[in-house]
Amino acid sequence: MDPRFLVTGAGGQLGSVIMRQLAAAKHAAVGLVSPTGPHPHVGPVRACDLCNADTLRDAARDARPTHILHVAAMTNVQSCARAPDRAHVTNVDATRSIVELADVVGGRLIFTSTDLVFDGRTGGYAEDSTPRPLSVYGQTKHKAEAIVLANPRAAVVRLPLMYGIPAVDRPTTFRAQLQSISRRTPIRLFHDEFRSPIWLEDAAAAVIALALSDYVGRIHAAGPQRLSRLEMGRLAAAALGVGDDAIEPVSQTDVPFDEPRPRDVSLRSDRFEARWGRPAGRPMRDALPQIVVQFRDPASASGRPELD
Numbered sequence: 366m367d368p369r370f371l372v373t374g375a376g377g378q379l380g381s382v383i384m385r386q387l388a389a390a391k392h393a394a395v396g397l398v399s400p401t402g403p404h405p406h407v408g409p410v411r412a413c414d415l416c417n418a419d420t421l422r423d424a425a426r427d428a429r430p431t432h433i434l435h436v437a438a439m440t441n442v443q444s445c446a447r448a449p450d451r452a453h454v455t456n457v458d459a460t461r462s463i464v465e466l467a468d469v470v471g472g473r474l475i476f477t478s479t480d481l482v483f484d485g486r487t488g489g490y491a492e493d494s495t496p497r498p499l500s501v502y503g504q505t506k507h508k509a510e511a512i513v514l515a516n517p518r519a520a521v522v523r524l525p526l527m528y529g530i531p532a533v534d535r536p537t538t539f540r541a542q543l544q545s546i547s548r549r550t551p552i553r554l555f556h557d558e559f560r561s562p563i564w565l566e567d568a569a570a571a572v573i574a575l576a577l578s579d580y581v582g583r584i585h586a587a588g589p590q591r592l593s594r595l596e597m598g599r600l601a602a603a604a605l606g607v608g609d610d611a612i613e614p615v616s617q618t619d620v621p622f623d624e625p626r627p628r629d630v631s632l633r634s635d636r637f638e639a640r641w642g643r644p645a646g647r648p649m650r651d652a653l654p655q656i657v658v659q660f661r662d663p664a665s666a667s668g669r670p671e672l673d
């Protein structure tokens with residue numbers, strides 16, 4: 366049977382790129398977008414509040430998916446800290462509804478989780494490292510992981526910080542940083558906060574490859590490098606062909622936050638590499654030339670058909 370995908374969070378950074386890649390591969394796919402959010406540039410969508418189990422059930426019944434990619438979440442760490450109940454309803458309770466749906470339709474379920482399930486004390490986390498989330502966001506994603514893994518056809522893919530240009534008109538931190546760096550507007554970036562960043566395009570491809578495989582359980586899909594935010598900014602400046610003198614290195618300890626920030630949540634992706642014979646993501650330096658093109662000409666990132 367040909368796969369039919371249902372993608373939640375289709376109007377988000379990652380969901381929009383997944384929608385574009387599924388369309389390019391000629392897979393049947395329906396995206397669910399939030400009633401108030403933007404629509405991805407490519408693909409049919411339906412508005413649905415995932416916290417409303419009835420509308421979610423209707424949307425899923427109509428789509429008859431063989432593969433559910435549950436990408437939607439309340440992703441802003443500070444918003445989750447300030448509204449923990451809403452974070453729980455969105456990230457945990459809605460995930461439970463999706464798992465119940467997946468049980469009914471009987472297909473594959475892929476859930477996108479995060480490196481922020483770890484406390485960041487050591488870095489280099491593997492799939493069997495012990496999660497100890499410091500934030501409400503990380504706690505809700507960790508709880509959701511356990512709910513998803515009760516489904517015998519499900520995989521939880523932990524993603525690191527993602528960078529790139531989404532296939533949807535929505536502001537992102539990374540795009541704002543590129544804007545500042547390209548205009549040489551002063552910007553402050555942490556020299557002591559480390560991730561294994563992955564390009565949105567590579568993350569989307571990894572999620573789709575995982576969905577089309579028979580892999581079940583936890584898996585990490587990260588970029589191949591451990592980079593600080595400062596190093597990421599400097600690489601971006603080099604790719605943009607501008608100096609990096611407007612980037613000011615700062616420490617995590619210089620900036621007050623509602624919750625402690627993990628210092629190093631770099632991930633190992635051994636299971637992905639063993640299964641697919643390559644890292645999930647390419648080095649940031651190799652992705653940046655295409656990102657700069659997309660940044661300067663957003664139409665090239667949209668995947669929308671060319672207008673005459």
Ligand SMILES: NC(=O)c1ccc[n+]([C@@H]2O[C@H](COP(=O)([O-])OP(=O)(O)OC[C@H]3O[C@@H](n4cnc5c(N)ncnc54)[C@H](OP(=O)(O)O)[C@@H]3O)[C@@H](O)[C@H]2O)c1
Nearest residue numbers: 374376377378379399402414415437438479524525526527
């Ligand atoms: N961004 C990262 O660097 C990163 C890193 C690690 C893991 N992840 C994980 O990767 C996934 C995708 O992240 P992202 O950066 O693409 O997130 P995003 O851009 O914030 O997109 C999330 C999407 O979920 C939608 N959503 C939230 N609540 C909803 C609800 N009640 N009903 C329907 N839709 C709802 C949002 O709607 P609106 O359009 O209205 O906002 C948005 O379109 C998430 O599971 C996240 O936890 C992200």
